[in-house]
Amino acid sequence: MPTLRFVNTGTQVEFTGSVALIEMEDHIMFGCKSGNCGTCAVRIVSGGENLSEKTDREHRLFELTGETDPAMRLACQCKAYGDAVLFEIN
């Protein structure tokens, strides 16, 4: 069963098939939940290839804020299809 591991809280969640990271409210803080505020920013430590592609909203916010690290994602915009390790920024 694929697993999401959260570095900051030291927790992990198993799932079947796929899971939207917006469901991970016990592990990640969310703000607007629509890809505009960046409260839910996470750095993908590994397993980036198991996440959905970056959305236009992620591209727009990261461009606006000058964020260039390709491992940064907005959790409210991501779906996971396999194992991933995430570092919660907030």
Place this chain on the structure above:
Amino acid sequence: MEHHNRITDRSLIRSKPFLDKEASARAKREIDAFLDGKIEEWNRTVPYARHFEGKQVHLPYYRQSLIEHCWRIRLMRSAQANALHRITKLHAEAAKLYAAYQDEEMLHDMLFMQDAERIGVSRDEIYATEPSFCTRLLAGYLYFVAEHEKPLGVICYSYLVEYTTQKITPRQIKAMGESLGKDHIRGQAAHLNTDLVEDHTQDMWDILSLLVDNEQDLTDIKRYLSEIQDLLKMFFEEMYRLHGAAEQQAA
């Protein structure tokens, strides 16, 4: 003696609003013009008012304003939640809109804390810093207004914050991107983005519009906006006394 329902709360019954769509738009234009005048007054009377739009940022001033901003968000969200409780009993639909706004904004102190960390101010340092007397007065004012006057006075705070953010903050963020570096103000830039994209100014007006029941409420909106600005002004005057005035004397 006959038994009647002792609960008189009728907030779920939709009634014809005092302001129809056209009247609401007209009232908004009038309030916005009033606020534009208040912004001019602010720029004219508050020392250092446009400091963040300049080429150089005074770091101790910026540092304290960031810490206070975190506290202002934290304290006002509690006061606003208290008002939300009141509004649920007055107008359920207005309460629903304000709850959605609170859901979006509730954790945004984190964005300012991120920027504080980028200039070396830790979260622990923020928690250990007591908010200023002026900020505590502002929070107290919002509780007072909700408890003894009109909860719409608390929405006036949200409207003022969102309106001025829309009008002033884009210029500040652009200038601070150059003076402090874009990577140092990521949290504030993201916060601005959500306020603009979600059009929080219009959201707050929609709530105010639902809560206006008569002409007196429209008059009182201006009084609340003025008083809130006066309280905010006290903090920035104090900041100037602490930082800007000393700097000018040294120059």
